[in-house]
Amino acid sequence: MYILKSLIIPLFLLPLTVCAQLPHAPAFTVIPLGVKGGLDESNLSAYMVAPADSNDYICLDAGTIYAGIQKAIDNNSLSGSVSNILRTHIKGYCISHPHLDHVAGLIINSPDDTSKTIYGMPYTLKVLEEKYFTWAAWANFADAGEKPVLKKYHYALLEAGQEMPLTGTSMRVEAFPLSHGEPYQSTAFLIRSGDTYLLYLGDTGADTIEHTDKLNRLWQKVGPLIKKGRLHAIFIETSFSNQQPEKLLFGHLTPRLLMDELRRLGQVTGTAAMQDLPIVITHRKPSGDQEKRIQQELQDYNPLHVKLIFPVQGAGLHL
Amino acid sequence: MYILKSLIIPLFLLPLTVCAQLPHAPAFTVIPLGVKGGLDESNLSAYMVAPADSNDYICLDAGTIYAGIQKAIDNNSLSGSVSNILRTHIKGYCISHPHLDHVAGLIINSPDDTSKTIYGMPYTLKVLEEKYFTWAAWANFADAGEKPVLKKYHYALLEAGQEMPLTGTSMRVEAFPLSHGEPYQSTAFLIRSGDTYLLYLGDTGADTIEHTDKLNRLWQKVGPLIKKGRLHAIFIETSFSNQQPEKLLFGHLTPRLLMDELRRLGQVTGTAAMQDLPIVITHRKPSGDQEKRIQQELQDYNPLHVKLIFPVQGAGLHL
Numbered sequence: 001m002y003i004l005k006s007l008i009i010p011l012f013l014l015p016l017t018v019c020a021q022l023p024h025a026p027a028f029t030v031i032p033l034g035v036k037g038g039l040d041e042s043n044l045s046a047y048m049v050a051p052a053d054s055n056d057y058i059c060l061d062a063g064t065i066y067a068g069i070q071k072a073i074d075n076n077s078l079s080g081s082v083s084n085i086l087r088t089h090i091k092g093y094c095i096s097h098p099h100l101d102h103v104a105g106l107i108i109n110s111p112d113d114t115s116k117t118i119y120g121m122p123y124t125l126k127v128l129e130e131k132y133f134t135w136a137a138w139a140n141f142a143d144a145g146e147k148p149v150l151k152k153y154h155y156a157l158l159e160a161g162q163e164m165p166l167t168g169t170s171m172r173v174e175a176f177p178l179s180h181g182e183p184y185q186s187t188a189f190l191i192r193s194g195d196t197y198l199l200y201l202g203d204t205g206a207d208t209i210e211h212t213d214k215l216n217r218l219w220q221k222v223g224p225l226i227k228k229g230r231l232h233a234i235f236i237e238t239s240f241s242n243q244q245p246e247k248l249l250f251g252h253l254t255p256r257l258l259m260d261e262l263r264r265l266g267q268v269t270g271t272a273a274m275q276d277l278p279i280v281i282t283h284r285k286p287s288g289d290q291e292k293r294i295q296q297e298l299q300d301y302n303p304l305h306v307k308l309i310f311p312v313q314g315a316g317l318h319l
Numbered sequence: 320m321y322i323l324k325s326l327i328i329p330l331f332l333l334p335l336t337v338c339a340q341l342p343h344a345p346a347f348t349v350i351p352l353g354v355k356g357g358l359d360e361s362n363l364s365a366y367m368v369a370p371a372d373s374n375d376y377i378c379l380d381a382g383t384i385y386a387g388i389q390k391a392i393d394n395n396s397l398s399g400s401v402s403n404i405l406r407t408h409i410k411g412y413c414i415s416h417p418h419l420d421h422v423a424g425l426i427i428n429s430p431d432d433t434s435k436t437i438y439g440m441p442y443t444l445k446v447l448e449e450k451y452f453t454w455a456a457w458a459n460f461a462d463a464g465e466k467p468v469l470k471k472y473h474y475a476l477l478e479a480g481q482e483m484p485l486t487g488t489s490m491r492v493e494a495f496p497l498s499h500g501e502p503y504q505s506t507a508f509l510i511r512s513g514d515t516y517l518l519y520l521g522d523t524g525a526d527t528i529e530h531t532d533k534l535n536r537l538w539q540k541v542g543p544l545i546k547k548g549r550l551h552a553i554f555i556e557t558s559f560s561n562q563q564p565e566k567l568l569f570g571h572l573t574p575r576l577l578m579d580e581l582r583r584l585g586q587v588t589g590t591a592a593m594q595d596l597p598i599v600i601t602h603r604k605p606s607g608d609q610e611k612r613i614q615q616e617l618q619d620y621n622p623l624h625v626k627l628i629f630p631v632q633g634a635g636l637h638l
Contacts, residue, residue, distance in 0.1 A: 041363075042361030042383070044360075064360050067359055100456065101427055127455050131456040137450040138419055
């Protein structure tokens, strides 16, 4: 009788769940260690991501590490010491591009870090190797570049379109090149845990401004995942408010340009699939009241009714 | 009669002042923007210094700028917006050496900064030019190095033993090379305002460990200023506690090594002149409880009875 009941209830509930398009059960835990697009050294782009049932995190970009972990501990989003979380729970770093506001935390914490992998496309790892992890500027904690190599970090080269395991976690990553204002390139990371996905974009301009199709290619790839309900969130930048002149965007997005790009993505998925899709807004530049203006402009014009999330340093997200 | 009085009173007070060794009137205002020796990106070495009656500051090292100014505003040590203080009140930067925990704030804030001068010895400016202010890693905001040069910052080369004006302030600087663990060099800055001085040392090892006489030469130079009561403070590092093994000092000081060096300085000045001399302890490394241990060890063994000051981010010092 008990067996029968346990069979009946799920069968009874299943159609309801599908019809009502209930939110997904969270598949990922994300701890934002830093959320701002520059200037404030205590709060620069870095996001710890793990499967919902795991403490094995990968860190997406690494602008601020130590101060962000401390904030997450203060907020009860993480427990333990900063040192233990840095050394034990962060299993590796995916770096979107080598601008200092995306790598400073990794470099500054490298003396106290443990052995792990740094994932990046060639243009990212080349700058780490030639500029930062050098004996003139710092120390070469990596396993390539200027000798002697201390081999604390292993550089893992990502190739576009090739999924790679993220060592020490159950997740995998696929990289997509982005355009970040000539001549800079950046990277989007599609993180997979089982059959669920999370998409993180480093700094990027809009295809129309950058004269490229890199975002369009990415939308063609992830659109089908959104249609199937497998993509749980998109982390994407909005650095400037709509007031920023087009010629001073330096490879970044505004609210209007973001919504234009999401509309293109909606053409792949259909508009229904975009409704309530979590879009996590990263990299707002903290000049004057710009962060507030960006938030207001996005909330005022959100034609696809995506779920806008404005991450807070140290406050965990369940996506 | 009034004229006579005004002559008599100072003459009468003068011998008393000398005999009682009253503290100096403060000659400098120092706003610590960051005080730690690494890891915590929100609080890395940077000290704004101005004559006591001025708002025209020079910034000695630049590990954390934005987050430090914000903290100083929160503490009522500075007033205005972060952006205005950065752009208007910091007139230039003296960089002791180019390790990232001493320059990250300068680089990260450079897009929003105004035109100013960066002072450094050749080994410092070379790394800024070849590694950080490059088009691969960031943008070349300086006036030398990889083209195109944006010329926001002017590199001013400091030569040992030559005093140079600090543009935009009434102060002058003289640089002294320090040894910071083979092959790294670092710099001490002797800042002068009128006939008063403040000495700031970047990271440095002890002469005995570094097999050099660089600190000894510095003590020979500043000892006479201390004897005359003209040196108002020494900012010097103590990165590690006494537990740190000698072979793992990486060009840094411990409490014991600092007191050894101050003893050598005391041999130049005489011990009486060292008593109550403000010694501001910089660059404690925040691993575990090390910051507390360093403080305790210094307080427990202070044979010359110098005035130990442990700076707090954002809390102004009047020296």
